[in-house]
Amino acid sequence: MYFSKLFTHCPACGSSKFVQNNEKSKRCTSCGFVFYMNASAAVAAFIVNSSSELLVCVRGKEPEKGTFDLPGGFIDENESAEEAVSREIAEELKAIVVHAQYLFSLPNEYEYSGLTVPTLDMFFACNLDDLTNLQPSDDVADCFFVPMSELNPALFGLKSVRKAVTIFLKSELLTPKGEYRAI
Numbered sequence: 804m805y806f807s808k809l810f811t812h813c814p815a816c817g818s819s820k821f822v823q824n825n826e827k828s829k830r831c832t833s834c835g836f837v838f839y840m841n842a843s844a845a846v847a848a849f850i851v852n853s854s855s856e857l858l859v860c861v862r863g864k865e866p867e868k869g870t871f872d873l874p875g876g877f878i879d880e881n882e883s884a885e886e887a888v889s890r891e892i893a894e895e896l897k898a899i900v901v902h903a904q905y906l907f908s909l910p911n912e913y914e915y916s917g918l919t920v921p922t923l924d925m926f927f928a929c930n931l932d933d934l935t936n937l938q939p940s941d942d943v944a945d946c947f948f949v950p951m952s953e954l955n956p957a958l959f960g961l962k963s964v965r966k967a968v969t970i971f972l973k974s975e976l977l978t979p980k981g982e983y984r985a986i
């Protein structure tokens with residue numbers, strides 16, 4: 804459900820006179836407060852091993868529990884996207900990012916607690932200090948490497964990640980030396 808239907812009372816004064824202001828905001832006619840539903844920022848990582856296989860995670864929680872995903876998550880307050888991708892990989896894989904390179908971003912919608920949250924998902928190419936001892940944690944049920952030729956974007960549950968994997972596979976982001984190219 805979208806915020807315009809879910810939120811019926813002003814979060815500032817509690818008035819029920821919380822009306823649609825425009826496409827992405829509501830306004831309280833009692834106190835004048837205007838609430839904008841802007842996109843939340845999120846990150847995801849492409850991690851490729853020396854055999855040109857992509858690290859794939861299995862979602863351990865809803866939304867899309869049990870489907871494929873990339874490691875990542877929401878950016879916290881006062882955190883850069885680079886800090887967030889490093890933190891998320893530490894939380895989800897118990898690994899350390901030694902290099903993160905921004906690649907591209909995509910809009911998405913994330914279902915959480917009955918609310919459709921718009922997100923802006925930023926995708927990074929990441930190198931880790933060690934790819935041999937990854938430990939699925941937090942909201943990752945499992946993780947493993949898949950050869951690029953065997954990747955099926957349809958198995959990825961979140962719309963933006965599905966599209967990102969498609970872009971990653973089609974855009975030749977990896978150079979022959981195994982370096983990443985921004986698009």
